[in-house]
Amino acid sequence: AQKITQTQPGMFVQEKEAVTLDCTYDTSDPSYGLFWYKQPSSGEMIFLIYQGSYDQQNATEGRYSLNFQKARKSANLVISASQLGDSAMYFCAMREGPWWAGNMLTFGGGTRLMVKP
Amino acid sequence: DTGVSQDPRHKITKRGQNVTFRCDPISEHNRLYWYRQTLGQGPEFLTYFQNEAQLEKSRLLSDRFSAERPKGSFSTLEIQRTEQGDSAMYLCASSLPTSYETQYFGPGTRLLVL
Numbered sequence: 632a633q634k635i636t637q638t639q640p641g642m643f644v645q646e647k648e649a650v651t652l653d654c655t656y657d658t659s660d661p662s663y664g665l666f667w668y669k670q671p672s673s674g675e676m677i678f679l680i681y682q683g684s685y686d687q688q689n690a691t692e693g694r695y696s697l698n699f700q701k702a703r704k705s706a707n708l709v710i711s712a713s714q715l716g717d718s719a720m721y722f723c724a725m726r727e728g729p730w731w732a733g734n735m736l737t738f739g740g741g742t743r744l745m746v747k748p
Numbered sequence: 749d750t751g752v753s754q755d756p757r758h759k760i761t762k763r764g765q766n767v768t769f770r771c772d773p774i775s776e777h778n779r780l781y782w783y784r785q786t787l788g789q790g791p792e793f794l795t796y797f798q799n800e801a802q803l804e805k806s807r808l809l810s811d812r813f814s815a816e817r818p819k820g821s822f823s824t825l826e827i828q829r830t831e832q833g834d835s836a837m838y839l840c841a842s843s844l845p846t847s848y849e850t851q852y853f854g855p856g857t858r859l860l861v862l
Contacts (some may be wrong), residue, residue: 666850670813674837676791676853721792726849735781735804736851738790 634658635723635739642714643690650709651698652742654723664726665706666736667697671719679721682706710744718746750774752854754840760860761830768826769857773842780823781851782815784808785837793837797823798845830861 636655644650649727656665667679682690682697690697698707710717720743753772761767773780778799783791794813796804799820809815812830817823827834837858841851 664849668853673855674841674858675855676841678850678852681850702770724790735793735796735806736783737793740788741790 633739634651634727634737635725637723637739637742639742640740641743641745642745644693644710645718646715647712647746649709649711650713650744652710652723652744654706654708654739656706656723656725658704658727660727661719665694665697665699666724667695667706667708668722668724669697669717669719669721670741676722680708681690713745713746715746718744720744752840752842752852754838754854754857756857758858758860760862763830763832765830766826766828767830768791768824768825769838769840769859770822771840771842771854772822773840774852777844777852778820778840778843779843779849779851781816781840781841781843782823782825783839785856786835791839792796792842794825827859830859832861835861837857843855 659705663684665682669677680692680695682699689699694711696709720741722741723739726734755770780797782794785791793806795815797817812828815825837856839856841853843851
């Protein structure tokens, strides 16, 4: 079974509107972390936002927020007020196990977001 | 505060040649990771160092691949006898062991094997 599933290969959003990128995950470990990264055409993976499995509140970072629904095992990324520079690939990733164990990240297949002017 | 750097950014080689990539992590980051990303896919884990110790290797890391981090600072990834299937982006990331450990990625080395 896929550990990280991103069901939207591509999405369009109008500039200045909000958009939600879906991510579901699968793990039996009670301790895990969920990440979102942005990858523009230049190739560099840019960290956006982090949510720990024990965090009570949804994470927010500027225009980015993470809609964490633990029971549904979903961690959707919400981008508010989309900008043209938001056009990129977006990857959801998971670290299984506690942070001190130094575990690898498992990535989903990504969603290509295109912002229309 | 400089980010993770990788060298070279691009490499074209012929099948059967050896190649070596270098990664310089963010200073004081004692954890360093290597990933491989093929076109249209998410990155896949290759190997992980804490300081100079290589603590985990993926089954993707065949005998032709070797990674080192001799002094716990920069790391090298060598691919021997390259094959066309090795063509990919090789990404390096580094992190600090904190409660919200975040891996910060370099720009990657794009390898093309002809």
